[in-house]
Amino acid sequence: MSFDFDISVRIKDKRTGEIVSGPNAIPAPASDYDGYAAICSWNSSMFLDLPPAICSIVSKYTGKQYPVAEGAEGNAIINVPRTALREICSYIFSRCCVSDSELTAEKDWYWWDGYEVTNQAKAEELKNFLCSLDSIENRNEDTGIAEVFITDPQKRAEFQSNPQGYEFEFMLDYHYCPPH
Amino acid sequence: MKLKYVIAAGLCGAVLVMFIRCRELSVPKAREQMVAYLEKRYPQDHFRFEHDESKGFKPEHKFDHEIAASCDRFPDASIHVKRWISNGKKYYSDNYMAYYLQSDAEACMHDIAESVFGECKVYMSSPLLIYTPDSFPTDANAVYFLQSKLQCGFAVYLPPSHSKVNAAENLNKFKEKLTGNQFFGIGGGVRIIKEQDAYDEISSYDGPPGGIVDNPVCDFIGGFEV
Structure with a gap:
């Protein structure tokens, strides 16, 4: 059994199309899936409810239906519009405090406690990333994105000198193989 | 010789206590400063501190504090203020x-x-x-x-x-x-x-x-x- 769900980003040089995020820079034209690095990720099947809910938010922006149902086996890679990220982040925060009506014999308060604490940490990671993006968009100043997402020292320095010269692309990466 | 160790240990202890005390004092001060920032920036409204929001900060993000506040004009809103320090200067952003x-x-x-x-x-x-x-x-x-x-x-x-x-x-x-x-x-x-x-x-x-x-x-x- 394995469950992985990531919200990932890649950073592209607007001028050259080169992908600068990840372990190595990738010259243009890069494939649709190269150079992504996780902003936040969930690796336990206790979070199976999150992917369909987050895909449903992405649907509001794209109109597409995604083949991600709760507990369904499979893999999916889904592009996410930048403007959807704030709503996704708000949703994850809403899962940091579940209502008593969700308590069951199998999922008691102890179970939900672990769920809420993890979601709080992930929501904070995403929110801090979004605030760092705001700093780039508002002031053209990097508040730490390069340090985390760009490995190549030269590319990192170039990014830090003019972060508005780069665009950001986002992706959901879903993988679930239930126990057989 | 023993006295040296005692003095050194005493000094280390004092520094540690001062460090912890400073940390304890810095959070209320940051809260006050951030509410004052809101009051000054939006004088038509009144703000009250609700809670701290900075649990998830990591050093790479360079944000030093965030609070949630309530205000009179939008009673259902959660007003957030985040602070970032660069070259000794404080920058704020908020959702008001x-x-x-x-x-x-x-x-x-x-x-x-x-x-x-x-x-x-x-x-x-x-x-x-x-x-x-x-x-x-x-x-x-x-x-x-x-x-x-x-x-x-x-x-x-x-x-x-x-x-x-x-x-x-x-x-x-x-x-x-x-x-x-x-x-x-x-x-x-x-x-x-x-x-x-x-x-x-x-x-x-x-x-x-x-x-x-x-x-x-x-x-x-x-x-x-x-």
Whole structure:
């Protein structure tokens, strides 16, 4: 059994199309899936409810239906519009405090406690990333994105000198193989 | 010799106590400074500290503190202020302007959508995470807000009388009007609500309780991101 769900980003040089995020820079034209690095990720099947809910938010922006149902086996890679990220982040925060009506014999308060604490940490990671993006968009100043997402020292320095010269692309990466 | 060790240990202890004390004092001070920042920046409103929001900060983000506050003007809002320190200078950002301009921004977007699609309803997604920097003018209007690349989400709902014919063409016209108005950093989707009762019920971003996305009364026309 394995469950992985990531919200990932890649950073592209607007001028050259080169992908600068990840372990190595990738010259243009890069494939649709190269150079992504996780902003936040969930690796336990206790979070199976999150992917369909987050895909449903992405649907509001794209109109597409995604083949991600709760507990369904499979893999999916889904592009996410930048403007959807704030709503996704708000949703994850809403899962940091579940209502008593969700308590069951199998999922008691102890179970939900672990769920809420993890979601709080992930929501904070995403929110801090979004605030760092705001700093780039508002002031053209990097508040730490390069340090985390760009490995190549030269590319990192170039990014830090003019972060508005780069665009950001986002992706959901879903993988679930239930126990057989 | 022993005395040296005793003095050294004593000094280390004193430094440690001072460090912990400073940490204890710095958080209330940051709270005070951030509420004072809100009061000074938005003098027409009154703010009260609610709780700290900075649990998840990591060194790479360089934010030193964040609080949530309440205010008189928007009793249901959670006003957040975040602080970032660079070269000894403090920079703030907060989400007050998003609450302040939400209804005007919706009206502005509605006028543009109506000119293309006819009757419609337009709502903005949560302003909670739309932060503006301390350089953002406090007398800004909705047009300025929508031109500021703030990455806002919007939903456009059309009544059942709206024809799907020419929908794609209308969506392109809508996008052209947004960019023609220099609106950027705005995205969302346009939907026809197939039942009048369901359309009439919509009074917020997500429509009726339970949301609108998977609702069978809904027809997606297309997404927009400019």
